[in-house]
Each structure stands twice: as structure tokens, then as C-alpha cells.
């Protein structure tokens with residue numbers, strides 16, 4: 611995968627600042643940290659740390675700002691589809707990419723209420739794979755550029771308004787990055803949506 615360094619939204623970075631590195635997954639600039647990483651999402655430790663802090667912040671402040679909670683339901687989708695490394699070989703990664711792309715599609719194009727996302731993600735494979743006569747999700751080759759807005763940008767957002775706006779931009783960026791597979795994902799989302807109602 612090609613990693614773009616110095617990629618930031620709204621800034622023109624000519625070099626990577628000291629103490630930060632581009633995430634091996636999303637390419638966002640993250641702390642050059644050691645630490646735990648996700649078992650199959652391909653992310654740098656610093657990126658996984660930022661995502662953990664963003665999630666903790668969102669859980670802690672959920673409900674404090676209109677729209678904040680609903681945006682949060684899909685942050686996990688954006689994070690997962692921006693860290694698809696290894697999905698060619700890992701069944702769990704292929705499922706992660708597929709289910710989270712379907713979740714973003716259901717939100718954006720099928721009007722699924724954000725608060726239903728978590729429950730629906732848990733059923734997507736059961737709903738869709740039998741209709742495709744597949745036992746496992748097919749591999750979707752990840753785009754070279756996974757999107758300009760990453761979890762690092764959301765982490766940097768300070769006010770609740772900035773966090774909601776950046777969270778929305780993050781989801782849009784992550785979804786748009788996979789445009790080569792949108793038709794495939796739409797077909798899966800349609801099955802999921804139709805089976806659900």
C-alpha cells in the first residue's frame with residue numbers, strides 16, 4: 611500500500627513533524643508510539659491509541675451535543691474501512707471491510723437511523739451472505755488512498771461542533787475512498803436493507 615506522508619486536511623505539510631508518523635493503515639499523522647494494536651485491523655499503535663481516546667471522549671460526552679451521539683455510531687465504520695490491511699488473507703478483515711462499508715452505505719443511501727447501526731452490523735453477514743450463496747465475504751481490493759480525513763483529525767477537533775463536523779467529514783472521506791466498490795457495496799446494502807424490513 612502506498613502511504614502518503616504529511617497528509618493533513620486544511621494544511622499543507624511539507625514534512626512529517628517530529629514525534630509523529632503516518633499510520634500504516636490510514637496514512638494519518640499519529641504519535642510515534644509503542645503500544646497495543648487491534649488484532650486484525652492494520653493500524654499503527656499511535657493511531658489505535660488516538661481512536662481509543664476519541665471513542666472514550668465520545669462515550670463520555672454522548673448526548674451533550676445534538677447530533678454527537680448519532681455521528682458516533684458510525685465512527686467505527688470509518689475507522690475499520692480506513693484500516694483494511696491484510697483483508698486479502700484474513701477472513702475477519704474481509705468481513706470487517708464488507709460489514710462496515712455496508713453500514714456506511716445504509717446510513718448514507720438507505721436512510722437507516724444511526725442508532726440502529728450497531729445492531730444491524732451484527733446481522734449483516736447472516737442477512738447477506740446466504741443471498742449471495744457465499745460462505746465468506748469476497749475480497750475488495752483497498753484503494754491506494756483511504757481518504758484525506760482520518761481519526762487523527764477527529765482527535766484534533768476540540769469543540770463539540772468541530773467534533774461533529776469532522777466526524778461527518780471523516781465518514782464521507784472513508785466512504786468516498788472506496789468508490790471503486792460502491793456498486794458492489796450498494797447491492798449488499800440493498801439485500802441487508804430489504805431483509806431487515
Ligand SMILES: [Zn+2]
Pocket residue numbers: 633634635636637638653654657658693760
Ligand atoms: Zn490509522
